[in-house]
Amino acid sequence: MKPLLKVSGLNAWYGESHILHGVDMTVGEGEMVTLLGRNGVGKTTTLRAIMGIVRERKGEITFAGEDLIRVPLHRVAHRGIGFVPEERGIFSTLSVYENLLLPPAVAEGGMTIDEIFELFPNLHERRNSQGTKLSGGEQQMLAIARILRTGVRMMLLDEPTEGLAPVIVQRIGEVLKKLKERGMTVLLVEQNFRFASKVADRFYLMDHGKVAGEFPVSELSARMDMLHDVLGV
Amino acid sequence: MVLSARGLRRDFGGFTAVKDVDLDVHHARVHALIGPNGAGKTTVFNLLTKFLQPTDGTITLLGEDITNTAPDKVARMGLVRSFQISAVFPHLTVLDNVRVALQRPNGLATQFWKPLSALDTLNGKAEQLIRAVGLEKERNAVAADLSYGRKRVLEIATTLALDPKVLLLDEPMAGMGHEDVGMVAEIIREVARERAVLMVEHNLSVVATLCHHVTVLQRGEILAEGDYATVSEDPRVRTAYMGTEEA
Amino acid sequence: MMTMIFGIPLQAFLGQLLIGLINGSFYALLSLGLAIIFGLLRVINFAHGAQYMLGAFVAWLLLAHFGIGYWPALILAPLLVGLLGAAIERTMLRRLYSLDPLYGLLFTFGLALTVEGTFRYLYGASGQPYATPALLTGGANLGFMFLPVYRGWAIVFSLTVCIGTWLVIEKTKLGSYLRAATENPVLVQSFGINVPFLLTLTYGLGAALAALAGVLAAPIYQVSPLMGSNIIIVVFAVVVVGGMGSIMGAIVTGYLLGVAEGLTKVFYPEASNIVIFVIMAIVLLLRPAGLFGRDA
Amino acid sequence: DASDGKVKIGILNDQSGVYADFGGKSSYEAALMAVEDYGGKVLGVPVEVVTADHQNKPDIASNIARQWYDTEQVDSIMELTTSSVALAVQAISKEKKKIDIVTGAATTELTGKQCSPYGFHWAYDTHSLAVGTGGALVKQGGDSWFFLTADYAFGYSLEENTGNYVKENGGKVVGAVRHPLATTDFSSFLLQAQSSGAKVIGLANAGLDTSNAIKQAAEFGIVQGGQRLAALLFTLAEVHGLGLDAAQGLTLTEGFYWNRDAESAKFGKRFMERTGKMPNMVHAGTYSAVTQYLKAIEKAGSDDADAVAKELHAMPVNDVFAQNGTVAPNGRMIHDMYLLEVKKPDESKEPWDYFKVLATIPGKEAFIDPAQSGCDLVKS
Amino acid sequence: MTLTLELQKQKERTPVVAQTVFLGLGLALLLLAPLFFYPVFLMKILCFALFACAFNLLLGYTGLLSFGHAAFFGGAAYFTAHAVKEWGVPPELGILVGVFGAALLGAVIGFFAIRRQGIYFAMITLALAQMFYFFCLQAEFTHGEDGIQSVPRGHLLGFLDLSQSSNMYYFVLAVFVIGIAIIWRIINSPFGMILKSIRENETRAISLGYSVRNYKLAAFVMSAALTGLAGGLKALVFQFATLTDVGWQMSGEVILMTLLGGIGTLIGPLFGAALVVTLQNYLATSEFPVTIITGVVFMICVLLFRRGIVGEFYNSRLGRRLGFEHRHKH
Ligand SMILES: Nc1ncnc2c1ncn2[C@@H]1O[C@H](COP(=O)(O)OP(=O)(O)OP(=O)(O)O)[C@@H](O)[C@H]1O
Ligand SMILES: Nc1ncnc2c1ncn2[C@@H]1O[C@H](COP(=O)(O)OP(=O)(O)OP(=O)(O)O)[C@@H](O)[C@H]1O
Numbered sequence A: 001m002k003p004l005l006k007v008s009g010l011n012a013w014y015g016e017s018h019i020l021h022g023v024d025m026t027v028g029e030g031e032m033v034t035l036l037g038r039n040g041v042g043k044t045t046t047l048r049a050i051m052g053i054v055r056e057r058k059g060e061i062t063f064a065g066e067d068l069i070r071v072p073l074h075r076v077a078h079r080g081i082g083f084v085p086e087e088r089g090i091f092s093t094l095s096v097y098e099n100l101l102l103p104p105a106v107a108e109g110g111m112t113i114d115e116i117f118e119l120f121p122n123l124h125e126r127r128n129s130q131g132t133k134l135s136g137g138e139q140q141m142l143a144i145a146r147i148l149r150t151g152v153r154m155m156l157l158d159e160p161t162e163g164l165a166p167v168i169v170q171r172i173g174e175v176l177k178k179l180k181e182r183g184m185t186v187l188l189v190e191q192n193f194r195f196a197s198k199v200a201d202r203f204y205l206m207d208h209g210k211v212a213g214e215f216p217v218s219e220l221s222a223r224m225d226m227l228h229d230v231l232g233v
Numbered sequence B: 001m002v003l004s005a006r007g008l009r010r011d012f013g014g015f016t017a018v019k020d021v022d023l024d025v026h027h028a029r030v031h032a033l034i035g036p037n038g039a040g041k042t043t044v045f046n047l048l049t050k051f052l053q054p055t056d057g058t059i060t061l062l063g064e065d066i067t068n069t070a071p072d073k074v075a076r077m078g079l080v081r082s083f084q085i086s087a088v089f090p091h092l093t094v095l096d097n098v099r100v101a102l103q104r105p106n107g108l109a110t111q112f113w114k115p116l117s118a119l120d121t122l123n124g125k126a127e128q129l130i131r132a133v134g135l136e137k138e139r140n141a142v143a144a145d146l147s148y149g150r151k152r153v154l155e156i157a158t159t160l161a162l163d164p165k166v167l168l169l170d171e172p173m174a175g176m177g178h179e180d181v182g183m184v185a186e187i188i189r190e191v192a193r194e195r196a197v198l199m200v201e202h203n204l205s206v207v208a209t210l211c212h213h214v215t216v217l218q219r220g221e222i223l224a225e226g227d228y229a230t231v232s233e234d235p236r237v238r239t240a241y242m243g244t245e246e247a
Numbered sequence C: 001m002m003t004m005i006f007g008i009p010l011q012a013f014l015g016q017l018l019i020g021l022i023n024g025s026f027y028a029l030l031s032l033g034l035a036i037i038f039g040l041l042r043v044i045n046f047a048h049g050a051q052y053m054l055g056a057f058v059a060w061l062l063l064a065h066f067g068i069g070y071w072p073a074l075i076l077a078p079l080l081v082g083l084l085g086a087a088i089e090r091t092m093l094r095r096l097y098s099l100d101p102l103y104g105l106l107f108t109f110g111l112a113l114t115v116e117g118t119f120r121y122l123y124g125a126s127g128q129p130y131a132t133p134a135l136l137t138g139g140a141n142l143g144f145m146f147l148p149v150y151r152g153w154a155i156v157f158s159l160t161v162c163i164g165t166w167l168v169i170e171k172t173k174l175g176s177y178l179r180a181a182t183e184n185p186v187l188v189q190s191f192g193i194n195v196p197f198l199l200t201l202t203y204g205l206g207a208a209l210a211a212l213a214g215v216l217a218a219p220i221y222q223v224s225p226l227m228g229s230n231i232i233i234v235v236f237a238v239v240v241v242g243g244m245g246s247i248m249g250a251i252v253t254g255y256l257l258g259v260a261e262g263l264t265k266v267f268y269p270e271a272s273n274i275v276i277f278v279i280m281a282i283v284l285l286l287r288p289a290g291l292f293g294r295d296a
Numbered sequence D: 001d002a003s004d005g006k007v008k009i010g011i012l013n014d015q016s017g018v019y020a021d022f023g024g025k026s027s028y029e030a031a032l033m034a035v036e037d038y039g040g041k042v043l044g045v046p047v048e049v050v051t052a053d054h055q056n057k058p059d060i061a062s063n064i065a066r067q068w069y070d071t072e073q074v075d076s077i078m079e080l081t082t083s084s085v086a087l088a089v090q091a092i093s094k095e096k097k098k099i100d101i102v103t104g105a106a107t108t109e110l111t112g113k114q115c116s117p118y119g120f121h122w123a124y125d126t127h128s129l130a131v132g133t134g135g136a137l138v139k140q141g142g143d144s145w146f147f148l149t150a151d152y153a154f155g156y157s158l159e160e161n162t163g164n165y166v167k168e169n170g171g172k173v174v175g176a177v178r179h180p181l182a183t184t185d186f187s188s189f190l191l192q193a194q195s196s197g198a199k200v201i202g203l204a205n206a207g208l209d210t211s212n213a214i215k216q217a218a219e220f221g222i223v224q225g226g227q228r229l230a231a232l233l234f235t236l237a238e239v240h241g242l243g244l245d246a247a248q249g250l251t252l253t254e255g256f257y258w259n260r261d262a263e264s265a266k267f268g269k270r271f272m273e274r275t276g277k278m279p280n281m282v283h284a285g286t287y288s289a290v291t292q293y294l295k296a297i298e299k300a301g302s303d304d305a306d307a308v309a310k311e312l313h314a315m316p317v318n319d320v321f322a323q324n325g326t327v328a329p330n331g332r333m334i335h336d337m338y339l340l341e342v343k344k345p346d347e348s349k350e351p352w353d354y355f356k357v358l359a360t361i362p363g364k365e366a367f368i369d370p371a372q373s374g375c376d377l378v379k380s
Numbered sequence E: 001m002t003l004t005l006e007l008q009k010q011k012e013r014t015p016v017v018a019q020t021v022f023l024g025l026g027l028a029l030l031l032l033a034p035l036f037f038y039p040v041f042l043m044k045i046l047c048f049a050l051f052a053c054a055f056n057l058l059l060g061y062t063g064l065l066s067f068g069h070a071a072f073f074g075g076a077a078y079f080t081a082h083a084v085k086e087w088g089v090p091p092e093l094g095i096l097v098g099v100f101g102a103a104l105l106g107a108v109i110g111f112f113a114i115r116r117q118g119i120y121f122a123m124i125t126l127a128l129a130q131m132f133y134f135f136c137l138q139a140e141f142t143h144g145e146d147g148i149q150s151v152p153r154g155h156l157l158g159f160l161d162l163s164q165s166s167n168m169y170y171f172v173l174a175v176f177v178i179g180i181a182i183i184w185r186i187i188n189s190p191f192g193m194i195l196k197s198i199r200e201n202e203t204r205a206i207s208l209g210y211s212v213r214n215y216k217l218a219a220f221v222m223s224a225a226l227t228g229l230a231g232g233l234k235a236l237v238f239q240f241a242t243l244t245d246v247g248w249q250m251s252g253e254v255i256l257m258t259l260l261g262g263i264g265t266l267i268g269p270l271f272g273a274a275l276v277v278t279l280q281n282y283l284a285t286s287e288f289p290v291t292i293i294t295g296v297v298f299m300i301c302v303l304l305f306r307r308g309i310v311g312e313f314y315n316s317r318l319g320r321r322l323g324f325e326h327r328h329k330h
């Protein structure tokens, strides 16, 4: 498989605290990769560093063969990457509908509004209310939905199932599978192990700001012991 | 029965988020409030703690009608909540976060004439709470620097510091690693021996093992009630909330 | 017999109502700019009064030194002041966004002092005359009052500008980018939107609106370095009453309070500059978020 | 003789605020001019002028005044625009036994209850403005008045004084409206004044308020409609700022007009060369005060405050500003005031040629009878 | 709203010795200062310093930016001046009148203002203070633009003649030190801790059972009362009370002083006040227009030295070594 995203030797800092100590990973075109790790090991930071939201970083990040390090933040999305943050980032001054329409489409082939509403009927029902008046789970749906519209090639999802009802988690699983059929690439950070095991092709395990291990989904059961050690699953 | 609500209702503009909800929370029991996203769980919490004023209905806490009481008063009466999106004092250390919570119950909140060292009497209790949630390494770290999961744990510690009679926990395990989930579950179980706990949680295995009683909310109305086994058998609950998965 | 309203002749009453509206036009135009800058940048632009003054002064300078008259000045002065605003945003104000909003307030406060001080130093305090453009001199007898043509123009023009600006901000994509960017600029940038540029644009626009009000005011009020600091506090009150950040709120409240003030000038003139603050206090008691504020 | 080998005069006023044009740096120039004209020396010692900007803050003024007196051997302080400053500095001067001569402030308190044996009030006061404009204008036919009054003590006293003179001279006051300080829009008040049908609209306010009221009166065609505007505190400097287009027909009172006679014109032109503008009564008054102060030192043969004050009280004032002026026991310098009308643009023959002199108000009429002033230095 | 004010956080093991030495040195300097500087000038600095410190109690430790503190300062000056001059009360009582008046005024303004947060709060205090300004402009007892003049300083406790400027200076210094001590105690008290936490996260504080409004109002009234102390003192020092002290420009000036000295540092405002007062005095006799310089200083401070003089010092290497660590958060 052709690598779409390639990260090597990525270091990142928040002010004086050094969080990432040389992260290496690749994500192939059309692949769905999950990043596992305990709280605070730097999963979110990895995604933010790839996006360029964390600017204090060193190392190499290439996307579709192009260097991303020097690209200004507002041009990164136009290369075809979408980011769904952990804290969701719904805008209170915009209605649900405006929130949905906010990110500009960066390429052809995104979902239409109708498809999105079909996928998340709650959003349709509450489309005129203020974005942050949605329930926690609804906000999560909105955060994912708004990226689906833009036609990106790759999504970075930070704990997309947090706080979601099991039915919705299932539905998101299905959505991800559908997206994968369409050729979407996903890098996922997840605590919900069961969910991750259903959608991911491959896992990276993070520890102390580094990648501590890597394995395909087929080896999952064999690796359970190790996971137990590192994650306490 | 320590906390009960009758005919609770809340409208937002034309939208009814909570409709005719009756709820009874009992001493020494863990009561789960579950339901699909947007069902109105957090809103019920907000109504019970009086962060929102109900459009209709009454709330009774420990035999007193609190339908028109201010939220801080409700907290002082012994009903304390945690928040779905974590709420800590970001620039205070972990220790100070817990001490602030301890100040009022220990009568050390309004003394502007006493030195800060007066608060040192709270250290013992604070350390104990910090140890209980496994934050002793981060004791002197500033809360803002904690990772998300650790912040949630800290929030539970501050909530416990108030020694509340009724605890309302809004998704206490969300965003926590597996290890912490186990630990927090254990804490809740421990706490509930002498208190009433009402919690919102999407992690069904936690609900299954921890909760004595489950109320399922859907579109602001109660869909089903009972112990976990009964509720999870209910086909309406399965389609509306649980999906086909097993806990 | 004359019809009386509250003990004064209907005719006089109508006259005062109209006067109030004229006043309100300036409040609306100024509070609009203030609300935009606040709503989108979370900056309380204390320099708004200075930018208003600059608008008037630029118009006067254009006339005095280059013989450029009112009509070109109506475009040129806001443009120049807007560019100046944009430059200030680019080089200085932008460093403050990540901080508590009060630093923005303090910075613009300093900016206002500097600009006003400079003009006072250069041109003295008593002001400069600016004549009404030939096309708009004279007046019309409306029966109940003598309305100077220029004042009529001021109402019509400011109303047009206000509504136009409101449409752009509330009803276009640009507006929603701007609103989102105030809440979480980094995230909006990560969606692929050039937020820094947008913010510069916004501040420039806000400053230009203030300057536009300044040009509009030049033929009516003495063009003086102090003209801005006198009006700014009242305009702040207007914005608070309207609901901070609410653009429609700022416009409507501007006109409403203009009229309220105008009527007070008839019934109880001594209170006419406190009336806005009194209304503010009442509104805040009953509706803490302001008349058109979003959150309660 | 001079105590410390020099005579030092301090000019303390607002040089950066609202009154910067009214007096400002030009007052300092006027003082320098007076010293130069006097020959730069008195009693054989050099005369020095220092200046400071009190920024309209009495505490700053008070600090500077004390420091000048205590550590910088300043012998007298003059100008003192703004009444709170003037009163504060006069109190300090009294305590320190130093001379102060006020030309910039208007309040009659300076020579009333808060008078000082070392304090002098030179150029004008609220009373003289009221008499000038109120009394004299009635004689010219302006016998019914409507006031636009700034809603604070200064405005009231102007209105009250003027109203009294209007009535004394057989006129009547048909109404008044009180506007808040720093009003920008006067149209509402002007409409009320217009519909009152009064012949004269008296503006009992100051500074930018007056300017804006006049400008808007022109816009509403008040003067064309046959009513007269009378500004109660307005000087050449403000008329210049307003321009003749807006100010034409306005009536006002000043203690000095540069184009009144040949001597004043000569002074005006010299002043203009130095400062770029023509002097108003504050500038000319300061020139006069400095000159008279130096003459008094000469006469007393010493710069000792008691001796100088005695001479100041005794000597008549005769210079470009005042003719046959006298100084009353309460410190009031009594001189003629002038009722002036602003010319139409086509009547003005040269730059700064703004006024027609309508009448001369004799000093005795213009100023409060010292015995009635409330000053306890006046023996009845 | 997350506040990003610089807030001071002292380390666990504060080298108490170094700080005590500093404190002692500072006090000694203040005691000896009249030998080197002009006493009225020093007294003015102390009055404004106390004003700024009281203001900082609200801004630096509660996170509330009041843009109307001039009302308390100037108001108290009027109250004290009136009490001393018209009622003939002794100076100490006159100052108390000022303090109580300011506290009362603070309670009224605070009642309205604390309903809102952040910049709304700033705007409301500004507007209400403006109303008070207009009141002072028109009220009989303030004597309009003349002000209350020639206020006697009287005898402290009946025997110490305050018209002597050295007596007055030490009286002012004593009041200043007491005022600062009160502020220090409030900040470093259980109550102060709650204020800090309210500033950090108001909703959480409510859910912990703190009646946030009462705490804020209490802090507001305390700050107003201490501001009143400074205002009353100033009226006695200068022997007058005028409109300049109630105008909104004065509210702006005190912010400048606090900002210059260091928001959220106990003694920063003292330095800020000293600098501003000196600057104003110096510029009064220079060619430079005061407002321009003040404005530029304001801008530079906000852009480059947000921690203020004292804050920057605390944060410098020397300051850190002495144990004045100053946390800087965004
Ligand atoms: N803004 C920040 N400033 C300073 N330190 C930070 C900041 N954000 C995170 N950190 C620290 O960086 C480390 C990595 O944080 P990160 O958010 O990447 O963890 P994570 O793996 O996503 O954890 P979680 O599962 O809890 O979300 C943590 O120790 C955290 O305390
Ligand atoms: N202040 C408000 N104004 C308008 N609508 C609101 C408000 N608060 C909540 N809602 C709506 O009420 C419904 C219930 O919200 P609530 O937050 O109680 O859901 P929830 O059950 O807690 O969901 P989740 O599990 O996703 O947190 C949602 O549809 C939400 O959009």
Ligand SMILES: [Mg+2]
Binding pocket: A043, A044, A045, A086, A158, B148
């Ligand atoms: Mg994370």
Ligand SMILES: [Mg+2]
Binding pocket: A135, A136, A137, B041, B042, B043, B084
């Ligand atoms: Mg919820």
